[in-house]
Amino acid sequence: MSGSQKTDIKASGIRYLAPRSGGKEINSAQGVLALSIEVDAEFGDVGMGVLSDGTPYLNQRGLAALCGVMNAHIGTISSQWTEDEKPRIAAIKSILSKVGSSYNSPHVELFHGGKKYFCYPADVCLAILEYYAFDAGVNCQVDARDNFRKLAGSKLKDLIYSQVGYDPTGQRKDIFRKWHDRLALNYQSAPKGHFHVFNEASVIIYELIMAGAEIGDKFVVDISIGQHWSKHWSENNFDSQFGERKKWPHRYPDDHPQAKSNPQESWCYPLSSLGVYREWLQCVYIEGGKFGNYLTGKVKKGEIAPSFAQLAIDTLGQKQIPNK
Structure with missing residues (x-):
């Protein structure tokens, strides 16, 4: 499916391409400018982020994983960067020059x-990836070739921007607003001794927003969670085990169509069942396929991109939600 191919990086947690996030062009001639890290994240051993000038980067382990080579090989490229007589260095610099880029060093040390x-700008990452995909002779790597085909052009930049929640266009400055609006209305969402699915879903909602979801009136994942948990509660007669659940008013912001029927009564559950709920959420809802079915439905309605659905499943499927 378009824009959602799987990128298999054995040593990392990067597995899916994210939706395109914008068209801002980054000037790659960084040299040794006084830069800082604007935002960063780690997925397994793979570190990535965005520098203060908007340049997306991978760390050394992440680049090595993309190329299918040992970490030390990337380090050697850095240490030999000024030795133009080295065939590998000359080949990588030639690839960069074809796209109008040049670097005094392949990485920025911060x-x-x-x-x-050790931050390797996305342009450098793609040049090194292309080298190991096609120009390294007997040292060409199948992983590098496969990943280059999926990440060429702006796709690697888009992936990094989306994974770390950075918007180069500046168009998503209020990405948390609608969620915050609901929190403001429902921070006292349950009576004493009880919890509400909305507040417990905050970690998932945050992850979805950071992955690129537009959380709002059409994408209300806690409704899906609440419906499945309510059914699970009834089927297992948890009232007799944990005590009776209770109804409590829940409100939606005025810009949500659901607000027409405010306040709405929704179930709140005894705190004694919180551990069971969190285990169910991780093992049954997320890993058991219900979350995937919910996202698939959103894809079919055109409300989210297929690539985002895959990214969300992959990201949240690795989370461990601890019991208190």
Whole structure:
């Protein structure tokens, strides 16, 4: 399906292409400018982020994983970067020059949060990836070729931007507004001794927003969770085990069509069942396919992109929701 091919990086948590996030062009001639890290994230051993000038980057482990080579090979490229007589260095620089890019160093070395970071700009990553895909002779890697075909052009940049929740166009500054509006109306969402699915779904909603979801009146994942959990509760007669659940008013912001019937009564559950709920959420709802079915329905309605659905399943499927 278009824009949603799987990118299999064995050593990382990057597996799916994200939706295109915008067309801002980054000037790649960074040299040794005084940069900082604007935003960063780690997925398994793969670190990625965006520099203060908008440049998306991968760390050394992430680039090595893309290319299907050992970490040390990427380090050697950095250490030999000024040695133009090295065939590998000359080939990579030639690839960069064809797209009008040149770098004094293939990575930017920065300190961030007390740690040293080796940040390889996306343009450099693609050049090195292309080298290992097609120009490395006997050292060409199948992984590199497969990943290059999926990440060529702006796709690697788009993937990094989406994974770390960065919008180069500046058009998603209020991405949390609708969710915050609901929180403001429902922060006291349950009586003492009870919990409400909406508040417990906050981690999932946050992950979805950061992955690129437009959380609003058409994408209300806590309704799906609440319906499935309510059915599970009834089928297992949890009233007799944990005590009776209760109805409690829930309100939607005025810009939601659901607000016409405010306040709405929704179920709240005894805190004694919270551990069981969280285990069910992870093992049954997310990993058991119900969350995937919900997203598939949204894709069919054209409300989310197929690539986002795959990214959300992959991201949340790895989460462990601890019991308190």
